[in-house]
Amino acid sequence: MFNTEHVGRVRVLYKLILRVHRALPAELRVIGDNYARDEFKRHKNCNPQEAAIFLNEWTDYAINLAKQTKPLNQAKQKVVGNYLNPQMLDHMTEDQLVQLYELHKAASQESDEDSKQLPIDTQNQK
Structure with a gap:
């Protein structure tokens, strides 16, 4: 026990x-909060070596x-995040790779939905 x-x-x-x-766009904040919560719950009873890592x-x-x-960095870069080092994939378990893929899918789906928003048809509204 800890x-x-x-x-x-x-x-x-x-x-x-x-x-x-809180500084992230709303859709990324939801994904990030949920992911962090799940990861912290998942590692609640890990061994001390895993906990340190x-x-x-x-x-x-x-x-x-x-x-x-x-704010200063946002004005200069307008980018959040870093690319994953491909060598890190070699050290991941199959479960971690599946989880990473699911996270990628969820993040990609959010950006696809944002880009596909259609204008509202005001003629059919009452």
Whole structure:
């Protein structure tokens, strides 16, 4: 079991991630919040070695996203996120690859729906 200090750090990190997600567009925020919540729940009872890796990676994510969503960076780059290093795929389990694919599909579906919005036909409205 983990001590209360560890539990406190996990909660602080989780809250930080949700706070950083507030700077994202609404559709990305929903995806990000849901993904983070599921990942934190999924790793609730992991072993200490996995917990250290998990916290390190999510801390890096929070730091990078916070830097990218600063107003000055947004004005310069207008891009959020980083490309995944293809070598990381070699270290992922089959479940992680499936989860990554599902996340990609959900994110792609959101952007497709935004680009396919049709104007409202005002002639058929009463």
